[in-house]
Amino acid sequence: MNKKLQQALMDRLVAMADDEVILGHRDSEWTGHAPILEEDIAIANLAQDEIGHAIIWYELAEPFTGNDADSMAYFRDARQFRNVQMVELPNHDWAFTMLRHYLYDAYELALLTRLVESKFEALAKAAEKVRNEEVYHFRHTSDWVERLGLGTEESNTRMQRALDHLWPYALQLFRPMPLDDTLIEADYFPELGELRSAWEQVVIPHLEKSDLKVPDAEPIYAHRHHHTEHLVDLLADMQMVARSLPDAVW
Amino acid sequence: MSRDTQWPRYEVFKQDRPDKPHAAVGTVHAPDPEVALLNARDVFVRRPSCYSLWVAPESAVFKMTAYELETQPNWWVEELPEEAPEETYHIFNKQTQRRSMVAVTHVGEVTARSPREALRKAIESGQFVEKVAYMWWVVPESAIARSSEEDVLSMFEPAKDKTYRDQSYYTGGVFARRSQRRPEDIPLS
Numbered sequence: 102m103n104k105k106l107q108q109a110l111m112d113r114l115v116a117m118a119d120d121e122v123i124l125g126h127r128d129s130e131w132t133g134h135a136p137i138l139e140e141d142i143a144i145a146n147l148a149q150d151e152i153g154h155a156i157i158w159y160e161l162a163e164p165f166t167g168n169d170a171d172s173m174a175y176f177r178d179a180r181q182f183r184n185v186q187m188v189e190l191p192n193h194d195w196a197f198t199m200l201r202h203y204l205y206d207a208y209e210l211a212l213l214t215r216l217v218e219s220k221f222e223a224l225a226k227a228a229e230k231v232r233n234e235e236v237y238h239f240r241h242t243s244d245w246v247e248r249l250g251l252g253t254e255e256s257n258t259r260m261q262r263a264l265d266h267l268w269p270y271a272l273q274l275f276r277p278m279p280l281d282d283t284l285i286e287a288d289y290f291p292e293l294g295e296l297r298s299a300w301e302q303v304v305i306p307h308l309e310k311s312d313l314k315v316p317d318a319e320p321i322y323a324h325r326h327h328h329t330e331h332l333v334d335l336l337a338d339m340q341m342v343a344r345s346l347p348d349a350v351w
Numbered sequence: 352m353s354r355d356t357q358w359p360r361y362e363v364f365k366q367d368r369p370d371k372p373h374a375a376v377g378t379v380h381a382p383d384p385e386v387a388l389l390n391a392r393d394v395f396v397r398r399p400s401c402y403s404l405w406v407a408p409e410s411a412v413f414k415m416t417a418y419e420l421e422t423q424p425n426w427w428v429e430e431l432p433e434e435a436p437e438e439t440y441h442i443f444n445k446q447t448q449r450r451s452m453v454a455v456t457h458v459g460e461v462t463a464r465s466p467r468e469a470l471r472k473a474i475e476s477g478q479f480v481e482k483v484a485y486m487w488w489v490v491p492e493s494a495i496a497r498s499s500e501e502d503v504l505s506m507f508e509p510a511k512d513k514t515y516r517d518q519s520y521y522t523g524g525v526f527a528r529r530s531q532r533r534p535e536d537i538p539l540s
Contacts, residue, residue: 137358139379139390146393150509230512236505241389248382 106287109280110221111165112183113290115173116278116325117212118158119184122174123332124205125151126339127192136195143241147202150234157227175343179332183278183325187270189332196249196259197267203242204271204304210235211299215291224289243307250311257312264308265316272320275300361387362412362490363395364405364443364457373405375443375454375488381406384496392498392506401507404498411494413466416486420474427471437462439492440469444484455488466491 102110128148135141159170166173188205192198213235216228249256275297284290305315342349358380364373376395381387387406396404420426440463443455450456458479463469466489473479473487498506 137380139381139394143390143393146397153513230509233504234509237392237509240505244385244389248386 105280105283106289107165109278109283110289111162112278112280113284114158114162114224115166116183118155118162118170118173119182119325120188120205121151121158122155123182123184123335124188124202125149125155126335127188127190127198128202130192131198144198147238147241150238154231154234157231161223161227171343175340176347179328179336180326182328182332182336184328184332185270185273185325186321186323186327186329187267187273189329189335190267190270191331193263194259196256197263199242199245199249200260200263201267202238203246204267205274206235206239206242207304208271208274208296208300210239211296211303212291215296218288219290220288246307246313247311250308250313260311261313264313265318268316269318269321272297273323273325276320276322276324278325358382360409361391361406362409362488363387363391364407365391365395365401366403366405367400369402371402372457373403373443374450374456376452377454378409379406388496388498396507397510397513400511402503404506405495407490407494407496411491413470413489414486415470417484420487427467429465429467431464431468435464437464440466441490441492441495442469442473442479443488443490444479445486446481446484448485455486460492 125148128144128151131141131144132148133141135144155174156170159166159168159173162173163169168176187201190201210232213228213232217225217232219225219228246260249260251257275293277293281290281293285292308315359382360378361381361384362378363376365376366373379387379390379394381390384406388404391404391406392401395401415426439460441457442459442461443457445453445455459473461469461472461476463472469489470487473489
């Protein structure tokens with residue numbers, strides 16, 4: 102593998118891992134606060150699953166980054182993270198949390214379905230494993246979107262408000278990274294335009310069926326190294342224990 | 352007016368392997384059968400192993416203990432309309448006190464016009480008990496929602512890859528030992 106391809110692969114794997122670890126952390130913030138006990142357990146499961154996926158991607162990137170998963174998650178600063186802004190936004194209400202997760206799960210499922218075919222074998226193998234679990238996440242969050250969208254006037258209003266806010270952020274998932282062309286050429290990673298239309302074909306009909314209107318809004322098209330102020334607060338919380346006791350054994 | 356704002360309860364029946372019967376493992380709250388299935392998975396199947404899940408509204412489950420059967424000799428008496436349609440009822444019972452995590456286990460089906468009739472037929476047939484039954488449950492087929500065979504891969508398989516550690520694993524205290532961090536020691540579950 103040449104240097105440029107290595108760099109491109111590392112950038113993408115770290116971006117994937119960062120999306121998952123930040124979303125997983127936001128999920129974990131609901132522990133003890135979710136609207137019903139069963140859902141509290143479910144979202145704690147989701148948090149662990151997403152953080153588990155992050156570990157898989159960080160470890161695949163380890164030969165290129167030279168850092169293990171813990172160092173990547175706990176010992177980098179906000180400017181070094183490559184997650185999209187959508188996953189770092191504060192949780193707000195349950196409608197916002199479920200809708201964000203749904204938009205992300207649909208993207209991840211579409212991505213994994215394509216990564217199973219990746220010519221980078223280790224990635225294809227990992228994608229196949231993660232994909233099984235993601236099918237379940239997607240079912241869980243689609244169910245919630247439908248039930249809240251079609252639920253009461255209040256639940257529909259909250260979902261619509263969440264969708265109006267989140268839709269432009271969700272589109273950042275489809276902004277190519279600078280070296281993506283190298284990856285696509287090597288058949289390591291799918292083309293994002295095709296991924297976006299596959300994603301839209303799934304989420305738009307489901308949102309409409311759930312009585313929600315997809316907004317006609319300009320995408321938030323920031324580079325992945327640009328973050329909102331919320332990531333700094335999130336990392337302060339997430340990294341505090343690891344940084345105060347860097348050599349602790351759990 | 353009821354002040355209870357909880358969702359209805361569903362009984363959860365878990366089958367560990369295709370050759371094992373479904374067993375009642377507990378209840379979940381859910382607004383509908385689909386959510387009940389997912390909640391059942393999240394609450395009861397985080398650990399291997401599971402092959403199939405059934406859920407049924409608690410209100411649709413007819414339950415009788417051995418004590419109730421003995422002290423209410425007319426328990427089976429009821430007025431059924433002449434043309435009451437027949438349906439398949441699933442029969443569960445508890446024949447051992449040893450499995451503390453399981454209430455009752457699936458032992459078979461009977462066709463009947465009501466849960467009471469189903470239970471009477473099941474008891475009279477003699478084919479569902481070896482020595483003693485401490486408790487009986489009867490669930491109409493129409494009340495059961497099931498996971499499918501295609502769900503196994505997404506709902507139950509991933510749990511097998513998770514590291515599970517009982518709390519006794521952490522007896523040494525989190526900060527007692529200090530040495531090189533080992534990423535493979537990060538508990539996933």
